[in-house]
Structure formats: structure tokens, C-alpha cells
Amino acid sequence: MEKENNIPASGLAGLRAHWKDDMLSGFMVSLIALPLCLGIAIASGVPPMAGLTSAIIGGLFMSRITGSHITISGPAAGLIVVTLGAVESLGGGDPLAGYKYALAAIVVAGAIQAILGLLKVGKLGDFFPSAAVHGMLAAIGVIIIVKQLFVALGTKAESGGHGLFDVMAQIPDAVLNMNPEIALIAMTSFFILAVHPHIKLKIIRMIPAPMWVLVFAIPFSHLFDLFHEHSYNLVGHTYELGPKYLVHLPDKISEGIVFPDFGLSMTGAFWIAVISICLVSSIESLLSAAAVDTLDPYKRKSNLDRDMSVMGGGSALSGFLGGLPMISEIVRSSANIGNGGKTQWANFFHGGFLLLFLLFGKPIIEQIPLAALAAMLIHVGFRLASPAEFKHVWEIGKSQFLVFTITLVTVLATDLIIGIATGILTQLVIHVIYGAPLKYLFRNKINYDENGDSGVIKLEASAIFSNYLSVKTEIERHADKQKLVIDFDKVNLLDHSFREHVHELQTEWSESGKEMSFVNDEHLVSVSNHPLAAKFSVNLEHLGIVKFNEKQNRIQEYADSIGMDYYPIKSMSTNQYQGFSFNLKGKVKYTENMISGSIDGHWVVYNEVILDTSLETKSNDLKIPTALIYLGVESPKFTLEKEGFIDKLKAYAGYDDIDFEDYPNFSDKFLLMGENEESIRKFFKPELIELIENYPYYHIESKGNVILIHSFNNKTGEQEMKNLLELVKNFIEKCS
Incomplete structure (x- = not known):
């Protein structure tokens, strides 16, 4: 690997220098992306080809103009919930009509996201409190698990209930009446996904876990003869099997290109779908691109505004051709880094290989059991809503856990927009209770002193998620300084999200050879032992928040x-x-x-x-x-x-x-x-x-x-x- 300061070239120079590394990585990532794109599309209530369309457009076209360096773009599991919600709410019971109306919502949402990126509002991703974002993602994970569990068991949830909690209530009955052979495919797949990271044999580790799932799942399709309608008896019960448990692609690619229907564009339901898709895709893409930057061995930084705009434009193009919305997806991007990808040409090759799979791999793709894809999505959902995530938020502080839990439950009970809004409001109320002045809730009172190559930013009142953007703007104004000090002497409240953001900025300054330091926060007491926990100036031990x-x-x-x-x-x-x-x-x-x-x-x-x-x-x-x-x-x-x-x-x-x-x-x-x-x-x-x-x-x-x-x-x-x-x-x- 090249030294960190020997940054790979971009454009055609990067292609000439690194085409071997990028092509190999693109191929390995495409092996991961293929089953996930199919599964995400099916779980979103749209044809399987829609997932491949999104990844192919993201790889072949958007990779050439994106603002990131090493990310892989395509559909994401986190968008299943909003896409499926659009299909169901707009279709009125007609899946094909719902699909076309949802495509229109994807096009409009992508266009809005592209405009927001051009207006340089990517920084608004820093506005959302960390606990609310994690609560939203955990809720998405729970919804994916619940919805896909029925597919994995070979059963179907009854519609006409009262939302997700009604579907959850049907899980015990689904377990009792599961189709044993379909469930066996899912359990085998999940077992492979769980043990693959712990296997040390190089020959096993070289092949991504999703491909191992297909290696074992496709033979089950033949063993159980899922290609023909038939039934079997087991312990006095009759179970049906057939092609409905397999992936299906159109006979011709042109048949898979479906154009959007804007007939409901003047309805409230349509704009709720638009806002939901735009909100979640923007947040996820910004978070993913920023997270991938921390993994990049060359320490390159993405242009988040440009990346947001390009992903929005890519979603609009994808939706216009029958595809899903796209983001800079973190799991596939991490795999790209792990496989030695150097530039965005890896994303290009990943899209190219997926196109080849679509053109020539139809006979094999149509042997993939839906239960195997469901197991992969359940695995993704579990990572989003794992017990470790709950434990992590609890360790940060009880108030963070409260915001996290309220956001999660509200999303499950209502929808993503109401859920994230409730989480933000809860966080603001907590801050006001603990001394955040209303006057400085959305903008900090800042004083600046300068001494040659050094500067001191003095903050007052509260330093919290909702006024962080004003502080970040002030910091960026003095980015030419060699040393910058953030003084918290007159601050009475520091929240977790604010501390997380400024710590990331401190790391960026350090990597660029400059120094950012934080002083005079000794009068503030942390609410937990987490190094970035919220800090207050009140006696939290007497309030029962912290106990020695x-x-x-x-x-x-x-x-x-x-x-x-x-x-x-x-x-x-x-x-x-x-x-x-x-x-x-x-x-x-x-x-x-x-x-x-x-x-x-x-x-x-x-x-x-x-x-x-x-x-x-x-x-x-x-x-x-x-x-x-x-x-x-x-x-x-x-x-x-x-x-x-x-x-x-x-x-x-x-x-x-x-x-x-x-x-x-x-x-x-x-x-x-x-x-x-x-x-x-x-x-x-x-x-x-x-x-x-x-x-x-x-x-x-x-x-x-x-x-x-x-x-x-x-x-x-x-x-x-x-x-x-x-x-x-x-x-x-x-x-x-």
C-alpha cells in the first residue's frame, strides 16, 4: 500500500495507475452488492431489477462526478422503510401502481436533494442530535427484521392491521406455522453470515459472506424443487413450494425499465413520501460518506455538499428508469477499502460488473431463494438495532438513551418524519431543563481573540447540537490559523453531539498538521464515564444523574x-x-x-x-x-x-x-x-x-x-x- 501522503491520483491518471486494484476491488464489492441489491428491492416492494438499476447507475455514471473518493453508491437497507411506505401508501393496494407513484416520489426527492447539495446545506447533517439519528437507524433495523422475518419463515403477514406493532403481534403465529424447508434456507444463510467473520482460513475469507450464502442457498432451490409448484406433508401439515419463493427478473432488460407516474404529485401522501425519502437518503449518505473518510488510509476528505448533490441526482435518474434511491453506502464502501480499492474507479467497475451480471447472469440469479436474501437483510437490520447499540447509547448517558428510545418507539408507532422530529424536540427540552438559554438555543454567543498565528474562540451559555453549526462556521472562518483554542469557561452545558462533532474537527486539524485544543471545561461534570458524554455545570450527583x-x-x-x-x-x-x-x-x-x-x-x-x-x-x-x-x-x-x-x-x-x-x-x-x-x-x-x-x-x-x-x-x-x-x-x- 502507498504511503498516506502519496494520495492516489483521480480521473484518467488514477485509472492508469490503479486500474488493477480498483477492478479487483470493484469485482469483490459487486459480489456483495448483487444479492443485497436484489434483497433491498424485493423488501422495498419493487421488482428485483430496481435495486440493480440503482447500483449500476451509481457506479457507471455518478462515480465519475461524486464528491467522495472511495465510496460505493447504490441502494441501502436504510431506505427500505421509506420506499416500501411510499409503495404501500400511494398504491392503494395495487403494487404496480404504487411502484410507479413511488418512482415519481424518488425522482422529486432526488431532485430536491441535488438542489440542497448545490445550496451547500450538507452541513445540516450536523444539526441532528446523535441519539435521535441512532434511534431512527435502530428503528429502521427493527422494521427490516420484522418485515423480513415473514419472508425468511415462508409465511405472510396479514394486512389491514394497525401498523408495525400489529405485524409484530403476528410473529408468534408465523413461527408456529413456518414453512420448514424455506426456514431452513434462511437459518443456514444466517448461520453463514454469523460465522464467516470468525473463520481464519484465507480461502474462505477471500469470498464475501453474501456469496457463500448463495453458494449454499442455490442448491437448496434444487433440493426442494422451488422451480415448480408442489406441496409436501410434514407432521400432519401441508406446505406449498414453488417459484414464488425465488427471485425473478424480466426476460429483457427493456421490460425492467419502468417510468414514474406523477399522477398523485398534488396529494399530501405523495409529499410525505418525498420528504421521507429525501430526509433519510440525505442523512444516511452524509453519515456514510463522513464515516468512510475516517477509514480511508489516505485520509482524503469528501466534499459532502457535492456528494449529497450527486447522490440526489443519481436517485432522480434511477427513479426515472425504474430504480431505487441511492446513497454512498458504508458496508460496500468499507469492503472496497478492505479489498484495496484506491479511487472512484472501483465504484465504476462495481457498476460495470453488476451490469454484466444483469445481462448474462439471469439464469443463475433466478435460482436464488428469497429466504436467503431475507436472511441477509435481517443480518443488516440486526447490526442497526443490535443490543450493543442500545448498550453504547446507555453508556453515553441516560438522557441520550431517553432520546434514542423515544425516537425509536415513535418511528415504529408512526413514521420516520414524526419520529426524528420527536427525537429532536425531546433533546431540546432536555437541554432547556438543564440550563440551555432559549436565546442561544440555535446560535451560540461567540467571542474571538487573535494573536498572530493563533486564535481563541470563546463560547458562552450552552454548546449543544442545535447551535453547533454557528460554532462550526466560526471555526471554518479561522481555518488558516496554525493553532485554535476553544474556550468553554462561560459554558454551562456541553452535549454529546457537540462534543462528538468538535472532536472530529480536532482530529482533522491534527491530521493537517495544525492544533485545535479545548480549555476551561473543568467546571463541567460529565453525566457518565463515556469520554464524549454530555457535561453540565450543575451538581449532577445530587440530582441522581451521576453516582460515585x-x-x-x-x-x-x-x-x-x-x-x-x-x-x-x-x-x-x-x-x-x-x-x-x-x-x-x-x-x-x-x-x-x-x-x-x-x-x-x-x-x-x-x-x-x-x-x-x-x-x-x-x-x-x-x-x-x-x-x-x-x-x-x-x-x-x-x-x-x-x-x-x-x-x-x-x-x-x-x-x-x-x-x-x-x-x-x-x-x-x-x-x-x-x-x-x-x-x-x-x-x-x-x-x-x-x-x-x-x-x-x-x-x-x-x-x-x-x-x-x-x-x-x-x-x-x-x-x-x-x-x-x-x-x-x-x-x-x-x-x-
């Missing part, structure tokens, strides 16, 4: 006894550790259990630092107790640690180890290194050397005005914390 455990209570008592403040939170603000060599052991993920305050006139911050060791052989993250001492004066730069056997060998080879003849024990125990030996010797006074000799298991490092001390044994108990702070106190005394 026994360890935290003892730490609080100890901090009080030494006149320091305790913050039992996880923090993503880790810039203070940049530049220290201990950071080379792993990436600093977050810090927790911070104690800060003044010791003998010097500011000290104790933290438990969690390092990401996922690239190492360790199975768990590494937790290191650390202390930072801000001396207020410049000290020499040095590193000091216990000297091991290998270090002694290096010393014999001429390794720069600063020794003190008068302190042979110190020189023998410790490896001391630094550029300015004279100033280092002046710094290490006799009393300081004698102190350090009694603490052989600590790493001490200075980068000038800040000194870092951390333990080698990586224990984070209360006694270790007290020992480290006692060492810090004595260290400051000896340095004075």
Missing part, C-alpha cells in the same frame, strides 16, 4: 484532603500528552479520574491515561497513572527511566547516558538522556537525585515547561495514586 462508586468517593475524600479538585470523567482532550515519548507505546484514547490543583505554587494534573494497544499483541487497553507538573519556568528537556540490561549494553556501545560520578547508585539504576547535558546536570541537584533513587519504578520526562511522571507497573489503585502524588510533591520541593 466507592473508589470514586475515596478519591474525592483524598483530593479534598490535599486541597485539589477531583473530576471522575473520561476526557478525549489529550493534547497535553503530545510530544512525550511514553505516547509512543500506543495512541492515547482518553483519560479518566483527573485530580488537579496547585502544589507549592505549581499546577499539577493527575490522570489515568488509557492507551490504545490494538496494534500490539495485548488484548486490553493499557492504563497508566500519570502526573503533569507545570513548573512555570523553562527546564531542560530530558527523559529518565529505570536502566535495564539492554540499556547497559547500549551504553557500552556509546549510547548517551548521563552519569553522575558522585552518585554511582543513581547512574547504575537510571538511564538519563537529553540534548543539553550541562543544563540537565544543573537541574538534577543532589537532593533531587537522592529522592529519585527511592523511586526506581517511575518514568520522568521533561519537554521544557512541563514534566511528566508515570509509573512503570501500570497499576491504578488508590495507593499508587497517593504514591505518585507524594513523589510529585517531593519532586517540586527538591526542584525549588
Whole structure:
């Protein structure tokens, strides 16, 4: 793979340079896309070819003008709900009429989305609170599971009920009356999807899980003779089998091209369908493109406005020719990256291979059981609404979980538009209850100070999802600065969505060689241990929102006894550790259990630092107790640690180890290194050397005005914390 700074060329130059990688990746992705496109179309209440039409148009045409670099475009499972809703609500019981009316809604929704992208409103994707978006996606997952479960069992839900909850009530009866042979196909398919990621054999992993499903499912079509109408008896019950359980494509491609019917364009139901399709496709496409950017090994950034506009235009074209709406789909895009795709030509090749499958693969495609496709969609739905998703939101905070749950239930009970609107309103009400001023609900009060190449953005009142766009605009206004500080000194509320967004911006600045830091949020208390949880200025422990455990209570008592403040939170603000060599052991993920305050006139911050060791052989993250001492004066730069056997060998080879003849024990125990030996010797006074000799298991490092001390044994108990702070106190005394 090329180095990250050697960004692949685009256009024809990219094709010449990377056609082999992109063609191979495009082929592998098309193997995943083929069954999913078919299944998404069938689940959406439209012909199977509609899914392929969307992916082919997205690959062959829209890939050439999109604003992203490595995404794969096509139909998405998240749009099943809105498309099926349009078909059912507009068709009045006539599937073909509903299909044509739904195509008209797709064309209009795509056109509106394209216009919104041209107006550069892609940033509005940042307006939606994270919990409401995840609640909406989880609801979509539940709906997919419920709807496809009947297909997987070979049964059919009775219509004429009262929405999804009525359909859910029919599940027990469907299980009792399932068609065993159809259910066996679905269960085998789901088993393959579940175990495939855990199989280590390279030959198995090379073929995508959806293709393995087809490899096993198609023989079932022959075994159970699904090509002919017949019935069989089992345990006194009669079950029917036949072609209705298989995929069907038109005899000619031209027969699969269906044009939209705009006859209902002046009705309310039509515009509800338009808004639903436009809303969900816009949100999903923006989220997916942004997520894929984080996976791109070359750290390229998508033009989200352009991507949104192109996906909208692609949806309009697809709908005009009988296809589904399209987005930049994250699962297939992730597979593209994993298979070595370099440019958008991989998306082009993916569309080309799907066209070949449509032209020449009809005999094989029509052997695919619908139950296998249903199992794939249930698997996708489960990922959207998995228990892990619920657990993740709960860990962020109870208020987030409340918004998540209300959004999910409202979507299930009503529709997506009402559901997401209810989630947004719930989040706003919670913020008002916890002190967000109505005056600054949608725009933050911002002050800006500048000093050469640096700038400070001072926020006031609340920093929440609904006023984040005003802050983002201010940040973008000063994108030319080398260093930007966001000051939260006068903020009384920081919500999760806001923190998530600014943390992403901080990462982008860091990747571009600039620095963005956050300061003066110590007066805010986190609602949970999640590193990006909401933070409030009220006493949340007394409100019952946050409760200290026994360890935290003892730490609080100890901090009080030494006149320091305790913050039992996880923090993503880790810039203070940049530049220290201990950071080379792993990436600093977050810090927790911070104690800060003044010791003998010097500011000290104790933290438990969690390092990401996922690239190492360790199975768990590494937790290191650390202390930072801000001396207020410049000290020499040095590193000091216990000297091991290998270090002694290096010393014999001429390794720069600063020794003190008068302190042979110190020189023998410790490896001391630094550029300015004279100033280092002046710094290490006799009393300081004698102190350090009694603490052989600590790493001490200075980068000038800040000194870092951390333990080698990586224990984070209360006694270790007290020992480290006692060492810090004595260290400051000896340095004075």
C-alpha cells in the first residue's frame, strides 16, 4: 500500500495507475452488492431489477462526478422503510401502481436533494442530535427484521392491521406455522453470515459472506424443487413450494425499465413520501460518506455538499428508469477499502460488473431463494438495532438513551418524519431543563481573540447540537490559523453531539498538521464515564444523574484532603500528552479520574491515561497513572527511566547516558538522556537525585515547561495514586 501522503491520483491518471486494484476491488464489492441489491428491492416492494438499476447507475455514471473518493453508491437497507411506505401508501393496494407513484416520489426527492447539495446545506447533517439519528437507524433495523422475518419463515403477514406493532403481534403465529424447508434456507444463510467473520482460513475469507450464502442457498432451490409448484406433508401439515419463493427478473432488460407516474404529485401522501425519502437518503449518505473518510488510509476528505448533490441526482435518474434511491453506502464502501480499492474507479467497475451480471447472469440469479436474501437483510437490520447499540447509547448517558428510545418507539408507532422530529424536540427540552438559554438555543454567543498565528474562540451559555453549526462556521472562518483554542469557561452545558462533532474537527486539524485544543471545561461534570458524554455545570450527583462508586468517593475524600479538585470523567482532550515519548507505546484514547490543583505554587494534573494497544499483541487497553507538573519556568528537556540490561549494553556501545560520578547508585539504576547535558546536570541537584533513587519504578520526562511522571507497573489503585502524588510533591520541593 502507498504511503498516506502519496494520495492516489483521480480521473484518467488514477485509472492508469490503479486500474488493477480498483477492478479487483470493484469485482469483490459487486459480489456483495448483487444479492443485497436484489434483497433491498424485493423488501422495498419493487421488482428485483430496481435495486440493480440503482447500483449500476451509481457506479457507471455518478462515480465519475461524486464528491467522495472511495465510496460505493447504490441502494441501502436504510431506505427500505421509506420506499416500501411510499409503495404501500400511494398504491392503494395495487403494487404496480404504487411502484410507479413511488418512482415519481424518488425522482422529486432526488431532485430536491441535488438542489440542497448545490445550496451547500450538507452541513445540516450536523444539526441532528446523535441519539435521535441512532434511534431512527435502530428503528429502521427493527422494521427490516420484522418485515423480513415473514419472508425468511415462508409465511405472510396479514394486512389491514394497525401498523408495525400489529405485524409484530403476528410473529408468534408465523413461527408456529413456518414453512420448514424455506426456514431452513434462511437459518443456514444466517448461520453463514454469523460465522464467516470468525473463520481464519484465507480461502474462505477471500469470498464475501453474501456469496457463500448463495453458494449454499442455490442448491437448496434444487433440493426442494422451488422451480415448480408442489406441496409436501410434514407432521400432519401441508406446505406449498414453488417459484414464488425465488427471485425473478424480466426476460429483457427493456421490460425492467419502468417510468414514474406523477399522477398523485398534488396529494399530501405523495409529499410525505418525498420528504421521507429525501430526509433519510440525505442523512444516511452524509453519515456514510463522513464515516468512510475516517477509514480511508489516505485520509482524503469528501466534499459532502457535492456528494449529497450527486447522490440526489443519481436517485432522480434511477427513479426515472425504474430504480431505487441511492446513497454512498458504508458496508460496500468499507469492503472496497478492505479489498484495496484506491479511487472512484472501483465504484465504476462495481457498476460495470453488476451490469454484466444483469445481462448474462439471469439464469443463475433466478435460482436464488428469497429466504436467503431475507436472511441477509435481517443480518443488516440486526447490526442497526443490535443490543450493543442500545448498550453504547446507555453508556453515553441516560438522557441520550431517553432520546434514542423515544425516537425509536415513535418511528415504529408512526413514521420516520414524526419520529426524528420527536427525537429532536425531546433533546431540546432536555437541554432547556438543564440550563440551555432559549436565546442561544440555535446560535451560540461567540467571542474571538487573535494573536498572530493563533486564535481563541470563546463560547458562552450552552454548546449543544442545535447551535453547533454557528460554532462550526466560526471555526471554518479561522481555518488558516496554525493553532485554535476553544474556550468553554462561560459554558454551562456541553452535549454529546457537540462534543462528538468538535472532536472530529480536532482530529482533522491534527491530521493537517495544525492544533485545535479545548480549555476551561473543568467546571463541567460529565453525566457518565463515556469520554464524549454530555457535561453540565450543575451538581449532577445530587440530582441522581451521576453516582460515585466507592473508589470514586475515596478519591474525592483524598483530593479534598490535599486541597485539589477531583473530576471522575473520561476526557478525549489529550493534547497535553503530545510530544512525550511514553505516547509512543500506543495512541492515547482518553483519560479518566483527573485530580488537579496547585502544589507549592505549581499546577499539577493527575490522570489515568488509557492507551490504545490494538496494534500490539495485548488484548486490553493499557492504563497508566500519570502526573503533569507545570513548573512555570523553562527546564531542560530530558527523559529518565529505570536502566535495564539492554540499556547497559547500549551504553557500552556509546549510547548517551548521563552519569553522575558522585552518585554511582543513581547512574547504575537510571538511564538519563537529553540534548543539553550541562543544563540537565544543573537541574538534577543532589537532593533531587537522592529522592529519585527511592523511586526506581517511575518514568520522568521533561519537554521544557512541563514534566511528566508515570509509573512503570501500570497499576491504578488508590495507593499508587497517593504514591505518585507524594513523589510529585517531593519532586517540586527538591526542584525549588
